[in-house]
Amino acid sequence: MPLIASPARTQAIINRYGLNVKKSLGQNFLTDANILEHIVKAADLSPKDDVIEIGPGIGSLTEFLAKNSHQVLAFEIDEQLIPILDETLSQYDNITILNQDILKANLPKVIKEHFEAGRPLKLVANLPYYITTPILMNVLQSGIHFDAITVMMQKEVADRLVAVPGTKAYGSLSIAVQYQTDCRVVFEVPRTAFIPQPNVDSAIITMTKREPFDPVPFDEKAFSKFVKGSFQHRRKSFWNNLLAIFGKDQEVKDRLTNVLNAVRISPQIRAEKLTIEQFIEMVNALHDEGLL
Numbered sequence: 001m002p003l004i005a006s007p008a009r010t011q012a013i014i015n016r017y018g019l020n021v022k023k024s025l026g027q028n029f030l031t032d033a034n035i036l037e038h039i040v041k042a043a044d045l046s047p048k049d050d051v052i053e054i055g056p057g058i059g060s061l062t063e064f065l066a067k068n069s070h071q072v073l074a075f076e077i078d079e080q081l082i083p084i085l086d087e088t089l090s091q092y093d094n095i096t097i098l099n100q101d102i103l104k105a106n107l108p109k110v111i112k113e114h115f116e117a118g119r120p121l122k123l124v125a126n127l128p129y130y131i132t133t134p135i136l137m138n139v140l141q142s143g144i145h146f147d148a149i150t151v152m153m154q155k156e157v158a159d160r161l162v163a164v165p166g167t168k169a170y171g172s173l174s175i176a177v178q179y180q181t182d183c184r185v186v187f188e189v190p191r192t193a194f195i196p197q198p199n200v201d202s203a204i205i206t207m208t209k210r211e212p213f214d215p216v217p218f219d220e221k222a223f224s225k226f227v228k229g230s231f232q233h234r235r236k237s238f239w240n241n242l243l244a245i246f247g248k249d250q251e252v253k254d255r256l257t258n259v260l261n262a263v264r265i266s267p268q269i270r271a272e273k274l275t276i277e278q279f280i281e282m283v284n285a286l287h288d289e290g291l292l
Contacts, residue, residue: 043150158203181207239267
């Protein structure tokens with residue numbers, strides 16, 4: 001039988017089931033087997049690996065994951081796709097499909113129930129574009145150790161994840177991801193590789209856990225909140241964003257000036273010029289000054 005990802009079979013599945021493709025759920029089905037092979041290669045899958053997939057659609061990527069790993073656990077929010085997945089993936093006995101919203105699932109509990117301890121765990125997915133960022137942050141903050149994360153997303157979002165200080169794409173999302181992982185763009189995927197065709201091109205990102213920064217922030221939640229506040233008004237100076245966070249009382253201004261002098265950061269710089277290390281140094285200095 002042809003691969004699910006072949007254009008002819010994908011269209012046949014859509015036609016046979018009268019599938020109502022939901023743009024609201026970011027449903028675009030990949031129909032290029034070469035790209036799927038590259039994704040599996042980027043994920044460095046082996047028969048020892050257990051895999052989490054998010055948004056399997058009609059099973060195009062799931063099929064490749066099942067062939068190259070020990071077991072696949074896929075989360076699909078769209079109830080209409082469950083019987084389709086049961087049919088398209090019926091020949092594989094190492095796939096479990098859960099009709100659940102990944103953002104509402106108790107991921108540590110689900111993983112413990114479905115996977116045996118001790119195996120490498122990887123996340124491989126073609127993420128729904130409309131909730132890429134919430135899914136990524138939910139996964140990174142879950143406390144689960146993934147040996148690697150390999151995901152497809154809108155190219156614009158991928159550019160933001162890997163952006164470096166001083167670039168237009170660099171922001172709080174860049175810092176949130178790079179604080180926890182080493183991430184890189186592996187390759188780009190044209191919009192023509194999907195049915196139906198999205199309005200944007202895509203990119204494959206790989207992420208692996210990075211070594212902790214030294215020093216670490218005094219509190220990670222406070223660090224995250226401060227970083228977001230620092231980018232609240234991108235076109236304004238770091239100083240103006242600090243005043244928006246802490247207020248314009250003269251005593252506060254004096255204490256902020258002391259902090260900036262201590263960490264040797266100009267108040268006129270913009271947040272996009274600051275490295276993660278500088279943000280950590282800044283948040284720790286603000287804590288020492290009693291402002292956080």
